[in-house]
Amino acid sequence: MLPDTKPCPRRERSVSDAGAVLDDLVGESAELDLLVAELGRDEWAVATPAPRWTVAHQIAHLAWTDRAAHLAVTAPDSFGAEVEKALAAPATFVDEGAEEGAALDPAVLLARWRDGRERLQEALRAAPSGARFPWYGPPMSTASMATGRLMETWAHGQDVADALGVRRRPTARLRHVARIGVRARDFAFGARGLDVPGEEFRVELTAPGGELWEYGPADAVQRVTGPALDFCLLVTQRAHRDDLALCATGADADRWVGIAQAFAGPPGAGRPAKGSA
Structure with a gap:
């Protein structure tokens, strides 16, 4: 979770409503899904702008992080073990998760990502008002967790789009x-x-x-x-x-x-x- 600044008047739509953020997360994920759903095996192996990461690595990273977030939301007492893993290998644990997923058959990886993101957004929608979840830093609110997942989905989706030569149309998300x-x-x-x-x-x-x-x-x-x-x-x-x-x-x-x-x-x-x- 990132530090707050003081609130100030602005013309942008409020993002304090977790449900609205989750709706946008679903939309952002669906847009990226359209980019990769029909890719052939060779296209999953195309290099992206991130060093050593292919299209498969990008989707594998999103799937891995969605699973970690789901664990934090649904089993917070167990999430501490994930933090310990990160602390033990801070320079490699993210890449290791991406490597593991990228080694899967593309159809299996795609199904894993779809299932994981659906399970996460359902868990976040079911979370009680005011809930906060452990993370790899300060605890996260429902809206903050959803916003972080949207940011990552958009950013890694940009890597995929760049690798495939696709120009995405920016949205209000x-x-x-x-x-x-x-x-x-x-x-x-x-x-x-x-x-x-x-x-x-x-x-x-x-x-x-x-x-x-x-x-x-x-x-x-x-x-x-x-x-x-x-x-x-x-x-x-x-x-x-x-x-x-x-x-x-x-x-x-x-x-x-x-x-x-x-x-x-x-x-x-x-x-x-x-x-x-």
């Missing part, structure tokens, strides 16, 4: 990814051992539908503006800042654009700029 990216500002600085800026930033993003998503004080000196899609590609580290139409005003905002990440864990390497050696 990006508001969840953008919100995590904004809220994770302090985490991005802290993960790199940098001082967290003491002032709030202003973030203004043009949504796929043309409306404005606003975060932070309107009079903030430090500002980031641009398309919501580009901001989401930035904070999930699916594109280099030089390839995105984002504008940063202020030294701290410019520094943030260079290190932003919406995911927990150690700093990611990011993607090289297009045309770089």
Whole structure:
């Protein structure tokens, strides 16, 4: 779970309703499913922009994480063992889960992913109001768990789309990814051992539908503006800042654009700029 920023007025739809987030998670998963459902065996083995990960690795990672989340929701006392595994091999446990799933027959892997994500969203819908679940960090609320799964589904789906040469149409579901990216500002600085800026930033993003998503004080000196899609590609580290139409005003905002990440864990390497050696 990523750190909160102070609430502020904005024109984006509220994401506090867990049911609405889960509906969007189902939609995001279905869109990715359409990309991979009819792939041949050779296409499952196509390399994606993530080093050493094929299309199969991307789907296997989502299936693995969905199973972990389901365990956290339905058997929280047992989830501690999963955390111990992660702590014992922090540099490899994610890749090991992806490798195991990628070795499966594609039809088996696809069925596993579909079953796991369905079981997870059903468990989250059945969770009592105010429930919090253990995770690989601070406990997660139902809405936070669903939002995190949507962010990962979109980001890994982008890797799959890039590998297959498919250009996806951005949707309003990006508001969840953008919100995590904004809220994770302090985490991005802290993960790199940098001082967290003491002032709030202003973030203004043009949504796929043309409306404005606003975060932070309107009079903030430090500002980031641009398309919501580009901001989401930035904070999930699916594109280099030089390839995105984002504008940063202020030294701290410019520094943030260079290190932003919406995911927990150690700093990611990011993607090289297009045309770089």
